[in-house]
Structures are given as C-alpha cells and as structure tokens.
Amino acid sequence: MFYRENGQFKTTYRRDLQIFPIAQDRIGLLLLLALAFIAVPTMADEYTFRAILIPFLILSLAALGLNILVGYCGQVSLGTGAFMAVGAYAAYNFLVRIEGMPLLGAILMGGICATGVGVLFGIPSLRIKGLYLAVATLAAQFFVDWTFLRISWFTNNSSSGSVSVSNLHVFGLPVESPLQRYMLCLVFVAVFALLAKNLVRSAIGREWMAIRDMDVAAAVIGIRPMYAKLTAFAVSSFIVGVAGALWAFVYLGSWEPAAFSIDRSFQLLFMVIIGGLGSIMGSFFGAAFIVVLPIFLNQALPALGSLVGIVINTALVAHVELMIFGALIVWFLIVEPHGLAKLWSIGKQKLRLWPFPH
Amino acid sequence: MGFFLEATLGGLMTGMLYSLVALGFVLIYKASGVFNFAQGAMVLFAALAMARFSEWFPQVLGLNSKVLGNLLAMVGAMLLMVAVAWLIERLVLGKLVNQEGITLLMATLGITYFLDGFGQTLFGSEIYKIDIGLPKEPIFLLQGIFEGGVLVSKEDLYAAAIAASLVISLSLFFQYTSTGRALRAVADDHQAAQSIGIPLSRIWVIVWSVAGFVALVAGVIWGSKLGVQFSLSLVALKALPVVILGGLTSVPGAIIGGLIIGVGEKLSEVFLGPTLGGGIEIWFGYVLVLLVLLVRPQGLFGEKIIDRV
DSSP, X not given: OOSOOTTOOOOSHHHHHSSOOSHHHHHHHHHHHHIIIIIXXXXXXXXXIIIIIHHHHHHHHHHHHHHIIIIISOOOOSOHHHHHHHHHHHHHHHHHHSTTOOHHHHHHHHHHHHHHHHHHHHGGGGTOOHHHHHHHHHHHHHHHHHHHHHOGGGGTTOGGGOEEOOXXXXXXXXXXXXXXXXXXXXXXXXXXXXHHHHHHTSHHHHHHHHHHHOHHHHHHTTOOHHHHHXXXXXXXXXXXXXXXXXXXXXXXXEEOGGGGSHHXXXXXXXXXXXXXXXXXXXXXXXXXXXXXXXXXXHHHHHHHHXXXXXXXXXXXXXXXXXXXXXXXXXXXXXXXXTHHHHHHHHHHHHHHHTTSOO | OHHHHHHHHHHHHHHHHHHHHHHHHHHHHHHHOOOOTTHHHHHHHHHHHHHHHHHHHHHHHTOOOHHHHHHHHHHHHHHHHHHHHHHIIIIIGGGSTTOOHHHHHHHXXXXXXXXXXXXXXXXXXXXXXXXXXXOOOEEEEOTTTSTTOEEEEXXXXXXXXXXXXXXXHHHHHHHHSHHHHHHHHHHHOHHHHHHTTOOHHHHHHHHHHHHHHHHHHHHHHHHHHHOBSGGGGGHHHHHHHHHHHHOTTOHHHHHXXXXXXXXXXXXXXXXXXXXXXXXXXXXXXXXXXXXXXXHOTTTTTSOOOOOOO
8 A cells, every 4th residue: 555666657767777666665765774873873772782783783784795695696605704803803903003094994904805815715616616615615714713813913913812992083083982883883884785785786796696596507608607706705705894894893892813703604694594695685684683682582581580480590591592592593494494585575565465465 | 753653643533533523414414415514513412411311320220330321321312312313304304395505504503503502401511521431541552663652542542443333334334224225315316215115204314313323422432532511512613624525425535534634633733833823723624625625626535516507
C-alpha cells in the first residue's frame, strides 16, 4: 500500500541507472541517515555509544569490506583480522613517525598499506580455490600476528606490540568524547557504504560476480581472473584496513596484536554469512546481530538464572554464551542460509503487494 | 649431528600427533564433503569427557583399579562422541544437505562454539589431567654412535606408536570391511552410493563417530602430554595446514603432511628461530602450505581438481 512503485516511470537512462530506483527507498534511506546523524546523537547515552554503536559501525565497515571479497567475488578469506591489524599498525606508524600527519591521512594510509598486504596474500587465489584458499589465507593471519608481536620496528619498539594513541584531531576538531568518535565512524561508514554500493553495480562489480559464479566460464567470456580477483582483494583489504585503523584508534585507543586475532576473522565471517553474502545491507544486519547478541546474552542470562533460582557465575555465563552463540549460528544457517538480507528482501517483496495476496 | 637427529625425531613425534588430528578432518571431508572445523572442539570435548569420567567413574563405582577406571572412562567418552556424532547428523548436517561448502563450513564453526561452551559447562573449565600410564622418563638412543646419544621422550614414542597403529587399523577398516567399502563409495559419489542402497545418513553418523574416536585418541594423547584445558582445541589450528598440505582427500597425505610439518617446524624453530626472533612455528606450517599450494593447488596427495564449464 505504501511501498509501491506504481506510477514511478523511468523516462531517462539516468533514472534507470540510479542506486535506488524506487522513491520510497530513497526516502527511507534519507530517514535512516537523518536518524543516524541527528536523532541518535541527541538520544543515545555514553554507554550505548561505547558498547554498541561505535563497535557496530566499525565492524559493519569491516564486514562490508569482507563481503566484497567473499560475497561478491567468492574468495573465502579467514585472514581479515590480519588485514585489520595491518591497517591499524600502519596508520599508527604514519601518525607517530611523520610529523604533522593528519589523522584522516594516517587512517587512509593504513588502508593503503592493508591493500598492499591484501594483494600479496591474494596472489595465491589465482591458483588456489575454495577451502584450500580459506586455509591459505590463515597464513596471513598467523604471519601478521607474529610480525607485530616479534618485530618491534612496526610497533615503534614497544614491548609485546602494545601501542596507544591519544589526543586525536580531525580538521582541528578533537575526537575525544563518545559522540565525536561516533560521528567520525559514521562519516567513514556512510562514505564507504556509498562507494561500495556503486562499485558492486559497476563493470568491476559485475566481473567479481561473474568470477564468483563460475570462474572458468567468466574467463571464457573475456573477464581477466587475475585482474578481477586481485582488485577484489585490493578493495576489500583497503576497506578492512581502514576499519582496522578505526577500530584501533577510535574504539580501542590502546591495543596489541591480540585485538586482531583469528577470532576477529571468524567473527567478521559470521557477520557476512548471517547478514547475507553479496549484500551491502546484509553486512550491517550481520554486524548488528553479532555485536548486540553477546551484550544481550550477558545481560539476560544472569537475570534469567536468578528467575529460576540458579546463581550463574561469570565463567558459566561465558560458556553458556558460547553455546547459545554457536547454536544460534547453526539454527540461522538452517533456517535462512542466505542471511538476514534475504529476509529483508522477502519482506520488501511482501510489502509491495500488501494487503493483496497477489 | 646428534642434536639435528634429536630435533628431527622430536619433530616426527609431534608430526605424528598432528596427523592424528588431521586424520579426523580428512575422514569427514572424504565422506561428506564437509570441512569440519569442529574437529579441534571435538578433541577438547573428548579429552574433557575422558579426564572427568576417569575421575568420576572410580568414585561412583568404588573401583580401585586405575586401568579399569581408564578403560571405563574411555568407553564412556566414546559413547558420548557417538551421541555427539548422531546429534550433529540429526540436527545440523541432515538439514543442510545440498548447501554450499562455505555454509557447511560456517555450520561446523557454529558447532565448534557450541561444543567448546557445552564441554566446559558440563565438565568444568579448569586444567585436568589424563593419566593413562604413559611412561614419562626419557631414553637415550644410539649412544654408541654419538656422544651422549639421542634423547627421545618415551611418552612420545608410545604416542607415535599408538597413532601409527590407529592409522593402520583405520586403513584396514576402510579397505576390507563392508562398512569401509560403503564409506569409500559415499566418498566417491553421494548419488551413486545412494542409488545402490547405501543409507547416507547412517554412513555420516558412522564417519562422524570414527572422527570422534580419532578425536578421543588425539585428545587422550595430547591431554596426557599437556593437560586438558581450553587451549587443546587450538591443536586443530595446527592440524589445518597438515590437512591442506597432504590434500583434503588423502589419508596417507594427512600422515605424511603431519610428519613434514612436524619436522619442518621443529628444525626451523631450532635453526632459523634465533635469527628471526623465535616463535616462528606459529606460522611455519601455514607459509609452507601457501608455497606448496602455489605449485600444487590440490596439496601433495589430493585428487586433481578439474574445472568444467
């Protein structure tokens, strides 16, 4: 009734090619942006910023990057944490070693360094496929972890790779309070989401999808697998690297290599799978789910325990959390293997016809 | 020279244990096309069950004999692993037939989280001991040839012997029993196997049970070496490059891959470690695998991957 494209005619090529061809989608997106930029900052409290919104934004950015590689180009990577680490430590080095380096410049340079490492570890993807590739990307994870732990040059000679940044400024504005941090992340996420959305519906995006669907067939019709795969690795690890730098600078403040361990890689892969492979929107859904679930379980379990008269200590909560997390993931994969984005599009499809059955 | 031999032998022993875990991966991948990330969690789960059962059973039943207690605990843990296998087939894999490989991989990751949490909820999360009476004292070999001889841990020797006998008996089981033949048929082609009347779901339960058994043996050996605790499940991360190096579909590949990585890791740590800053055994296996895969994308002994449009 409300969500219908009747009467919206595409009379020019420009209108046919726009990102959101349906007017309701455009309005909805503007409302969402208004909510994120205006309403949330006035309403959310410090805890919500720190515990939910900032991690959600940064991890959705990382999931977005990973989704380009796994969801659009079909190259499974278990080394995302490593690319995040490269982004974080490279940005740190640029910030500390170069006098007067602006924060934004350092973060973007971190992304560029991550691109280089990503392409390097993407080269095997030209020969290796599927599960073999997934395990091969673990090499990046372990090697990078070790590098930042053992080679002290990368961490400005600090012991055990733990470094910290403080006193961040963007264009003269301080990035100190949770609200300012949130705004910085939000700007990054909005810009990168727009870029990614445009990228995947351009020629290169279609090449990625062709490679994903069947790489031999794609090569036969004239798509260069090397170019397509390596650009996917480059774009993906750039975004992931920027997310890593944000995670380190804005969310953590001080960090060590363990912040980008293999668990982080798995977590991001979960976000992409649960959110929906090959969907920009899905990355956000997945990140929201994975960020909020542990917080919710953490709050709900002790309360639930006291309700039935069982005292649940923290260790037990952690274990039960693991169980529920694992079970939910399996359940999700069984019920909706195409992720939350699929549910979203089913919902939209239903809404188009509502209240009529056909 | 004696030192070199010692490091090599040590590496071979560790490698044998890696292949034991790797074997679990290969068995399941061959029979169901699932890359079972939960193998490490299964090792931990089985080891936890074994450790706690060997504590509980003698208490409850009032037994004094350690051997009998261990034996009962082993049987109990094995039954538990069969139950786990059955549940996984029933609740997870049976519902995910015909899904893509990545979805199945993710499902096993979910199982990993569940088993890690469940095992520690059920059995507790402290460090437990498994004592199956492996001798701890070292022995010296070849004392006549080298000065001081070559130091070998007796425990490692026994563990390697157990692993080797397990591998041989599994190969015999696969080669000569009718169940083994059915397993190989399913591994070759699910549909063809089904069409001649092999029940897929039962085969999967059997394979996961066998993998559970392998996990139990690996868990007992690793557990008696290092103690049973959460970090035991990380052994799986060590075994991953072994599986890939040998080839996902090859049982001998898992063994040889394990030995190569075990020895390579030890030697590189001993000879390159001091110059590179130590700890390189964390990534050695993975980087080695990466380089080998560049030359042989299917691993050393895996089936050749043929692309058809």
